[in-house]
Amino acid sequence: MARLRLLLRSVFRGVRADRELDEELQYHLESLIAEGVGRGLSRAEAVYAAKRAMGPITQNREKCREARGVNFLDELWRDLRYAGRSMRRSPGFSMLAVLVMALGIGANTAVFSVVNAVLLRPLPYHDPNRIVLLGTREIAQGPTDFQQVSIPNFHDWHDENSSFEAMAVYGSREVPVIAHGTAAYARGTEVSAEFFRAFAVEPVAGRSFVGKEAKQGGSRVAMISYSYWQDHFGGAANAVGQMLRVYDKSYTIAGVLPPGFGFPDKTDVWVSATMSVDDMKYRAAQNWLAVGRLKPNVPLKQAQAEMAAIGVRLAQHYPESNSGRTVAVIPILDRMVGNVRLTLYLLLGAVGLLLLIACANTATLLLGRAMARTREVAIRAALGASRGRIIRQLITENLVLSVVAGAAGLLIAYGGSRTLITLAPHGVPRLDEVGIDRWVLSFTLGISVLTSLLFGSFPALYASKLDLNEELKSAAKSTVSGGMTRMRGLLTVAEFALTVVLLSGAGLLMKSFVALQNVVLGFRPENVLVMRATVPVEMQAPAARKFFQNVLPRIARVPGILATGATMAPPGSIESCGAYFIGHMPAQFDVRSAPESVLSVVAPGTFAALGIPVEAGRDFSDSDTGGSPLVAIVNEALVRKAFGKKDPLGRTIFCLYDNFKPMTIVGVVGDVHQSGPAVEPASECYIPYLQHGFNGNALSIVARTSGDPKLLEQTLRRLAHETSPEVPVRFTTMEANLTGNVAAPRFRTVLFGIFAGLAVCLAMAGIYGVMACAVGQRTREIGVRMALGAGTGPVIRLILGQGLTLACIGLAIGVVAALAGARLLTSMLFHIKPGDPLVYLGVAGLAAVVATGASYLPARRASRIDPLTAIRHE
Amino acid sequence: MSKPTDLVQGTLDLLILKIVALEPMHGWAVAQRIRQMSRDVLQVGQSALYPALHKLEQQGWIESEWKVSEANRRIKYYSLTRAGRKALTAESANWERLSGAISAIVRTVQEA
Numbered sequence: 001m002a003r004l005r006l007l008l009r010s011v012f013r014g015v016r017a018d019r020e021l022d023e024e025l026q027y028h029l030e031s032l033i034a035e036g037v038g039r040g041l042s043r044a045e046a047v048y049a050a051k052r053a054m055g056p057i058t059q060n061r062e063k064c065r066e067a068r069g070v071n072f073l074d075e076l077w078r079d080l081r082y083a084g085r086s087m088r089r090s091p092g093f094s095m096l097a098v099l100v101m102a103l104g105i106g107a108n109t110a111v112f113s114v115v116n117a118v119l120l121r122p123l124p125y126h127d128p129n130r131i132v133l134l135g136t137r138e139i140a141q142g143p144t145d146f147q148q149v150s151i152p153n154f155h156d157w158h159d160e161n162s163s164f165e166a167m168a169v170y171g172s173r174e175v176p177v178i179a180h181g182t183a184a185y186a187r188g189t190e191v192s193a194e195f196f197r198a199f200a201v202e203p204v205a206g207r208s209f210v211g212k213e214a215k216q217g218g219s220r221v222a223m224i225s226y227s228y229w230q231d232h233f234g235g236a237a238n239a240v241g242q243m244l245r246v247y248d249k250s251y252t253i254a255g256v257l258p259p260g261f262g263f264p265d266k267t268d269v270w271v272s273a274t275m276s277v278d279d280m281k282y283r284a285a286q287n288w289l290a291v292g293r294l295k296p297n298v299p300l301k302q303a304q305a306e307m308a309a310i311g312v313r314l315a316q317h318y319p320e321s322n323s324g325r326t327v328a329v330i331p332i333l334d335r336m337v338g339n340v341r342l343t344l345y346l347l348l349g350a351v352g353l354l355l356l357i358a359c360a361n362t363a364t365l366l367l368g369r370a371m372a373r374t375r376e377v378a379i380r381a382a383l384g385a386s387r388g389r390i391i392r393q394l395i396t397e398n399l400v401l402s403v404v405a406g407a408a409g410l411l412i413a414y415g416g417s418r419t420l421i422t423l424a425p426h427g428v429p430r431l432d433e434v435g436i437d438r439w440v441l442s443f444t445l446g447i448s449v450l451t452s453l454l455f456g457s458f459p460a461l462y463a464s465k466l467d468l469n470e471e472l473k474s475a476a477k478s479t480v481s482g483g484m485t486r487m488r489g490l491l492t493v494a495e496f497a498l499t500v501v502l503l504s505g506a507g508l509l510m511k512s513f514v515a516l517q518n519v520v521l522g523f524r525p526e527n528v529l530v531m532r533a534t535v536p537v538e539m540q541a542p543a544a545r546k547f548f549q550n551v552l553p554r555i556a557r558v559p560g561i562l563a564t565g566a567t568m569a570p571p572g573s574i575e576s577c578g579a580y581f582i583g584h585m586p587a588q589f590d591v592r593s594a595p596e597s598v599l600s601v602v603a604p605g606t607f608a609a610l611g612i613p614v615e616a617g618r619d620f621s622d623s624d625t626g627g628s629p630l631v632a633i634v635n636e637a638l639v640r641k642a643f644g645k646k647d648p649l650g651r652t653i654f655c656l657y658d659n660f661k662p663m664t665i666v667g668v669v670g671d672v673h674q675s676g677p678a679v680e681p682a683s684e685c686y687i688p689y690l691q692h693g694f695n696g697n698a699l700s701i702v703a704r705t706s707g708d709p710k711l712l713e714q715t716l717r718r719l720a721h722e723t724s725p726e727v728p729v730r731f732t733t734m735e736a737n738l739t740g741n742v743a744a745p746r747f748r749t750v751l752f753g754i755f756a757g758l759a760v761c762l763a764m765a766g767i768y769g770v771m772a773c774a775v776g777q778r779t780r781e782i783g784v785r786m787a788l789g790a791g792t793g794p795v796i797r798l799i800l801g802q803g804l805t806l807a808c809i810g811l812a813i814g815v816v817a818a819l820a821g822a823r824l825l826t827s828m829l830f831h832i833k834p835g836d837p838l839v840y841l842g843v844a845g846l847a848a849v850v851a852t853g854a855s856y857l858p859a860r861r862a863s864r865i866d867p868l869t870a871i872r873h874e
Numbered sequence: 875m876s877k878p879t880d881l882v883q884g885t886l887d888l889l890i891l892k893i894v895a896l897e898p899m900h901g902w903a904v905a906q907r908i909r910q911m912s913r914d915v916l917q918v919g920q921s922a923l924y925p926a927l928h929k930l931e932q933q934g935w936i937e938s939e940w941k942v943s944e945a946n947r948r949i950k951y952y953s954l955t956r957a958g959r960k961a962l963t964a965e966s967a968n969w970e971r972l973s974g975a976i977s978a979i980v981r982t983v984q985e986a
Binding site for chain 2: 020021023024025027028031032053054055056060063064
């Protein structure tokens with residue numbers, strides 16, 4: 001209690017405490033004098049002796065303050081005011097330092113805000129850690145393999161386990177939905193009985209599926225998402241009970257789910273799953289995804305072990321479908337962010353390097369200023385400031401600097417995270433949740449403080465090593481200790497090395513991206529409009545065929561359209577893949593080891609519209625209908641693999657698609673990169689849509705136009721609506737699709753580029769600063785050299801040499817570090833190795849240019865020094 | 875002359891506690907008493923004395939009070955608190971143990 005009172009007094013009545021101390025010391029002094037007089041000294045002698053005995057008073061006062069535990073707060077407040085004053089005194093320096101740190105902190109905060117929203121923030125479900133996804137794992141494919149599950153296997157997983165509270169299958173796709181008479185695409189998900197229990201989610205209006213509804217073949221009810229409710233029903237309470245048409249089936253809306261729930265893929269409408277007879281029968285028909293909720297207190301490991309045991313049993317019982325397969329159980333978030341995680345952590349690493357560079361830069365700036373403040377520090381020390389006290393004051397100054405920079409960085413981060421979101425590739429989950437929350441704020445505050453310690457420790461260390469006497473004596477001169485220069489040199493080397501690492505990463509990604517852009521795609525993406533249309537009927541209905549048969553010729557007649565076609569999957573995506581056989585169907589075969597090809601249902605004219613060359617034979621025609629002999633067209637990759645040099649035309653091919661009937665190969669077309677430029681073309685078999693009902697209800701119409709394809713969107717939309725108002729359509733262009741295919745590498749490349757660019761600017765400023773300072777310090781020496789006859793050339797060489805030496809050391813260290821670090825990029829590089837010599841040569845070249853440029857200005861200034869002025873200088 | 879800095883770390887605190895335990899006393903008197911009682915061996919200057927006093931006060935082992943002297947001067951008197959008395963007992967015992975141990979060693983070495 002007393003201590004608290006004292007501390008309070010120290011803080012609030014620091015002045016009075018000091019006065020009382022003075023009074024106490026004064027009494028001590030007087031007593032000493034009185035004692036001296038008592039011993040027979042004269043008054044003057046006694047005063048002199050007493051003062052000598054007392055020693056330095058101010059230093060002692062400082063010690064007493066510390067002993068009182070003073071006034072840590074008091075001092076902090078004074079330091080803060082002092083820091084504010086010294087920032088105002090040199091606004092140029094402060095602005096520069098704040099700007100550099102704000103860039104570093106801002107970039108880090110921006111990237112972290114994305115990492116936070118996408119990777120770190122818990123999913124908005126009840127007890128999200130208990131929700132897992134389940135899948136089939138092909139053991140030979142490694143620990144990350146994750147495939148869908150068949151219904152019979154799922155039933156065994158569900159019935160035999162004791163770890164899960166709920167387990168459900170689901171399947172999601174884009175579906176045509178008619179609500180209030182308008183047709184539109186929506187995300188529709190079929191779910192089995194326990195789906196909503198797995199998420200422990202309750203409807204906010206209406207009710208969930210009950211009893212028979214949840215079972216197969218129950219009466220048709222649907223759940224809708226909160227946002228779908230708002231958008232299509234205005235959030236009206238009477239939405240529950242209204243009808244929705246999904247494909248050609250009507251559903252009664254049973255309930256509305258709470259805001260924020262849209263699993264999977266922002267689902268709009270959930271209906272109970274209807275499984276086909278094949279689905280129910282075949283263990284190899286892996287067509288479903290599965291989700292489960294762990295029982296409370298069942299750890300993930302235990303559930304994984306139990307499911308693996310079930311997997312072993314199933315493999316023993318059903319070896320033909322399940323051998324070599326096990327059950328994968330992974331946390332839901334891990335699965336959702338699977339591909340994004342590496343990219344984001346890589347970016348966080350890159351932007352962290354940028355922050356280190358900014359720190360090094362600020363540290364050199366501060367060291368420069370610390371040199372200028374040597375005398376100030378010395379005087380403070382002489383007046384009784386202890387070493388710790390001086391360091392604390394310097395640290396406070398740095399803290400103020402970095403907190404201001406952190407605040408500015410937050411502004412940068414706000415804009416930066418918007419940019420990140422626009423640049424980010426499709427399919428990054430939870431991007432719309434990116435924002436500045438308390439975690440991001442804590443992160444910013446944390447790195448602000450951390451960086452201030454990082455860049456502030458160098459000058460503080462320097463200041464604490466000051467030799468008081470030396471400094472006061474040499475205060476008239478402006479010599480600088482060698483240690484100081486060495487420290488700045490070291491920092492510059494480190495800064496340069498880090499920059500080289502970032503530059504190398506950016507260079508590798510850039511070269512890889514250029515290679516990706518230069519891939520010959522096998523089709524011509526420019527000026528192709530893509531109109532996705534789904535006829536709202538079940539798969540094999542003739543109505544679907546009729547729609548496309550009617551609309552395609554009408555589109556072909558539109559002026560400005562050069563060619564039209566339609567395909568199940570435009571290049572850039574694959575819808576179906578399956579085994580094929582040439583010549584005859586073997587009586588016995590193993591689907592898993594048979595040759596595979598991509599399967600595409602197309603309309604006549606598609607190859608012309610997409611610009612895929614027909615190398616031999618013919619395209620499909622309108623006469624290739626269900627009544628005529630079945631035909632197929634294969635690509636060159638399939639020909640190479642299945643026929644070698646033999647002529648494939650007229651041969652028979654069997655594809656495991658909707659029927660296993662023999663088809664005659666009537667044409668060969670060029671290869672297309674089906675999965676985007678990064679993946680080599682696979683074997684492909686095209687089949688005409690009029691001969692295959694399966695998936696014939698959803699096709700992408702492709703139209704090559706003479707001008708900007710977007711201009712024809714309205715016309716095509718009208719034609720489609722006139723042909724059938726119940727068919728929803730969605731537009732894109734082949735070029736946009738392609739951009740989407742390479743969005744992830746572009747995202748990485750652009751960001752690395754930006755970070756590397758900033759790093760180069762900082763490094764340049766760093767070298768310039770150090771060299772300019774060095775010239776300033778050596779003015780006298782240079783003057784002497786010039787007076788003794790050194791020309792402009794040698795002086796420039798002297799300074800340039802010093803700058804380039806630092807740069808070369810930095811470059812060497814940086815290249816070694818980059819070579820080691822580039823391995824992290826391996827999986828993201830296309831057609832180039834992480835050790836690509838050209839990239840490193842380029843980086844070295846650029847680094848040389850930067851270092852020369854940054855050192856040249858100070859060097860030229862040095863060469864213009866007037867020897868006379870220089871020698872008188874100081 | 876033995877400077878206060880030569881005192882074993884913490885012994886100044888013990889001396890102050892011991893002396894203030896006798897009666898409330900101001901800083902000057904504490905210094906004088908230490909000198910007298912040690913027969914001029916120990917002299918404590920103000921640069922060590924006042925920080926120590928303030929620290930002990932901060933620790934709550936001694937407390938202070940301003941009194942007015944006969945010459946009508948304000949003088950700060952320090953006195954031992956209850957916590958200080960406990961600390962003194964503990965510190966004294968500690969010192970006895972330590973000094974005994976050191977003496978034992980020093981004597982043995984001399985005899986050898």
